[in-house]
Amino acid sequence: MPFSGRDPAPGPGRGAGRGAGPAPVQVAGPGGPWGPVRDQVARHGSALVHARLADWLPGDLADPALPALLGPDRLRFDRMRHPQVRARFAASRLMLKHTACAVIGEEPQALELAYKLGGRPYLRGYEQLDISLSHTADVLVVGLTRRGWIGVDAELMDRQMLGRGTEPQMCTPYERTALERVPEDRRNSALVRLWTLKEAYSKAIGQGMRFRFTEFGFGPQDRQAHHVQLPDGSPATGREWTFHTWRLQHRYTVSMALYDAGFGQTGDGAGALNVDGQLLAALTGGAGAHPPH
């Protein structure tokens, strides 16, 4: 069953994130502003941050300081041949690290971006802060949450997807029927929106494109998606999932899928991510721990 891959045990706060959710925050480079990002995390446990590529592009991709900031990613960066992909790669990693640092309270150089099997990124040592990254054309998007899992995806609103063989490969039977009822002049943008929702959800569950996009769907005409649907259009997920789609920077469709596992209560970002010292000592058998029986 494709919808149970990352199902956690029920928790007391599960489902609490349903509702308005975080409002997107635009940042203009390493200078932020980061206050609104921290505020979103404090209020919602999650944030969606977006930026223009130009605001995060290093002035010089050969800058000797860049490898230290990229960490292990520099090996991949060094061998990339496509100039735009290379530039977006560096800019997006810088933005992700600065964004996470604004919440965690660390220095960007101290954070290591690592990848799980299948390519899902995470911050080593800060796995309780789930992250997701998307970039296309000249937009960068970072999602982060400490409530569970997050996936984000961005696409140009007018990217041509209709008639390119895409619909049969990404739409459920229900979606294809529903798409045909969308006025022709809005059908391509509806397909782009569906794509971003599917990408966001599949990223959140850690599957990416290994998860067949024809086996789950969304309502093509819903103002906001409320749940994942089975191929026949019936609901497949409950209140623990929330979905949001925005039009950002006038030309991008950006979707976010958020799984509220009941982790990480809202509050100060850095404090909420720290493990209590006494608890840690007890868990590791150090000072203050009860002697073994």
Added chain:
Amino acid sequence: MTTAAADTGTDTGTDTAEDIGTDTAADIAVDTGRDTGVTAGRLCAVILAMDDVTPDLLSGGPGETGGGGLDRDLQFGDDLGFDSVMLMQLKYGLEKGFPELGALCLPELLPSLATVGTLIDYLSRRLAPAGRA
């Protein structure tokens, strides 16, 4: 880095390339055998039919191989600029360019979409007559 060589294309490979109107594809072959060279030529035509993929990208850079080489080490994402939408459209292109394979399954195909070389190998295995795969 393995760079493709050129002159082993059969009628099938050349016709496919010309149908799609790419000189580069017609020039393509590889040094690992006639069948693989044909497959590479047909694959080259499919890739060049994609938006945003130029012969220069596919040959590893302007002037490096005279536009006629297919570099097996090229990565679809990092070197050719493929994103997830393009990968899905590539699958569709493969189904059109290699109709004898029938419908392809993207999750099954994904591990072979690491580099041009891994995709050539996958297609060659699938196209090989029974007993030669």
